[in-house]
Amino acid sequence: MPIETTEVLVVGAGQAGIAMSEHLHSHGIRHIVLERGRTAERWRSCRWDSLVANGPAWHDRFPGLDFAENGPDDFVPKDKVADYLHAYAEKIHAPIRCGVTVTQVRRNAGQAGFTVDTSDGPMTANYVVAATGPFQVPVIPPIVPAEPGIMQIHSADYKNPAQLPEGNVLVIGSGSSGAQIAEELMRSGRKVYLAVGPHDRPPRSYRGRDFVWWLGVLNKWDAEATPGVEHTTIAVSGAGGGHTVDFRRLAADGMTLLGRAEACHDGVMTFAPDLAENLARGDANYLSLLDEADAYVARNGLALPEEPSARDLLPDPACVREPILRMDLKKAGITSIIWATGFGVDYGWLQVDALDAHGRPRHQRGVSSEPGVYFLGLPWQTRRGSSFIWGVWHDAGYVADHIAKQRGYLTYEPAPQGLR
Known part of the structure; x- marks a missing residue:
């Protein structure tokens, strides 16, 4: 059975993964988004019942969609935020596959790209975006x-x-x-x-x-x-x-x-x-x-x-x-x-040279030290606003632009000598 191949594999279908999908689509870059739970799972199951967004609806959203059932100055309940993210993913036709866990990413030996082991079997990708966010491992x-x-x-x-x-x-x-x-x-x-x-x-x-x-x-x-x-x-x-x-x-x-x-x-x-x-x-x-x-x-x-x-x-x-x-x-x-002491990260599945000695992402504006691997959804990834829905959308644009530029370099072919 042939191994499935994609150009970009995005791991995580929260606000970061959805934003990444939109920007990749705008560049015409083929990609798949894998999510081990449901779309926006952490908003649904890893928050307390009465939680609302810390920013008003007019501000804490993606540019392309308003909250349908809330006024602009409302603080939207967590389940409505999850519904909003799901609706946005459908609006942009994000290629999300739920219920799929990524267990390992490793660089291919002697050739470009990465092999990705998942609960649905192996895949290969030219680029990998870790969009799993900052709330991974509760710290006590x-x-x-x-x-x-x-x-x-x-x-x-x-x-x-x-x-x-x-x-x-x-x-x-x-x-x-x-x-x-x-x-x-x-x-x-x-x-x-x-x-x-x-x-x-x-x-x-x-x-x-x-x-x-x-x-x-x-x-x-x-x-x-x-x-x-x-x-x-x-x-x-x-x-x-x-x-x-x-x-x-x-x-x-x-x-x-x-x-x-x-x-x-x-x-x-x-x-x-x-x-x-x-x-x-x-x-x-x-x-x-x-x-x-x-x-x-x-x-x-x-x-x-x-x-x-x-x-x-x-x-x-x-x-x-x-x-x-x-x-x-x-x-x-x-x-x-x-x-209420915050979270740590767990990138144990990312078996590439993109982490420091403490297992934290080594990156510049989401571009990691391992060529072809990117991070998205980190606090202060590029700026103070990176943690917000609108902030991660702008960060995703930067990462997608970087991937598009790298693709351009790799597809370059010099003209034959006689035509120079």
């Missing part, structure tokens, strides 16, 4: 040993408050996921402890414009990655119609804030004495964006309403003034720990 730091009576899960496995046993909850991680899950649990009637690490805290909106608009006009979405910046934790929420994440407000409503989680011995957990500092740095980030926004309004003479109350900060609550540095988990009634 080895801090808390397995404790009888304490459930530990990653935010990727959290669905809703009813999933957890009765009792108090410790959420570790203060990015968008941790802040939103902690608030949902508190609103459901749980006593919640939240470990807050260093973070950025932009306003959800200011002077009648969402923060995504401000980052656009202030040219911050196009900021390029610098060492360390790609790991910045950002606390922002689209839940409940969108609101600014205010950790002091959460404390005033009954949540107990803690510093960064450090260690746990004999059921006693210790926390760094950095809570006040982390909140102050988040405030500085917040106020800095307001300053830049005010300057932009004045410079351009915009008639946007002033919002002086946006600069009013609540006083530090007791848990900040007198931080808890040691906590006996059982005495505190903790029966669940949710780790």
Whole structure:
């Protein structure tokens, strides 16, 4: 039986793989997209039930399609985002094959291209695009040993408050996921402890414009990655119609804030004495964006309403003034720990020279160190906006252009000497 051959093999049919397919199609490049689950599977099964997109519908979308059932300023529920991506894939006739797992990619010996082992059998491709995204392997730091009576899960496995046993909850991680899950649990009637690490805290909106608009006009979405910046934790929420994440407000409503989680011995957990500092740095980030926004309004003479109350900060609550540095988990009634501590990557199937010693992609704007292999969907792949649906669409255009240029070089044939 002949081995199936394609010019470009795209691995993953989330927002990155779909965007890649559209740009490859515009270049007339034959390709196949393989997906081990369903189209946009991670939006469907690896998010909590109430999650909504962190950007409004007018902004966080592909250029060629609006959300059919949501207004432009809505924060779209996760299942509707998945439906949107599926509809877009159908609109562009993306050649997606679901339920197919890629197990290995290796360079062909002595000839161009790659051999790809899949659950449907081997294939060959001239180019391979790893579009599996950043949310591959949930990371749980080895801090808390397995404790009888304490459930530990990653935010990727959290669905809703009813999933957890009765009792108090410790959420570790203060990015968008941790802040939103902690608030949902508190609103459901749980006593919640939240470990807050260093973070950025932009306003959800200011002077009648969402923060995504401000980052656009202030040219911050196009900021390029610098060492360390790609790991910045950002606390922002689209839940409940969108609101600014205010950790002091959460404390005033009954949540107990803690510093960064450090260690746990004999059921006693210790926390760094950095809570006040982390909140102050988040405030500085917040106020800095307001300053830049005010300057932009004045410079351009915009008639946007002033919002002086946006600069009013609540006083530090007791848990900040007198931080808890040691906590006996059982005495505190903790029966669940949710780790909102991010993800690692797993490119074990990519048996080519495209990864560093830690298994992370070695690339420049998605073009890897292994000729013919590309990455797509990485945070800060080319710019700050790379993590968004619209951002990955632009990144995919760059990768597709690079593939098209390489094809052009490889198809070049010099004219016969007599015709030069």
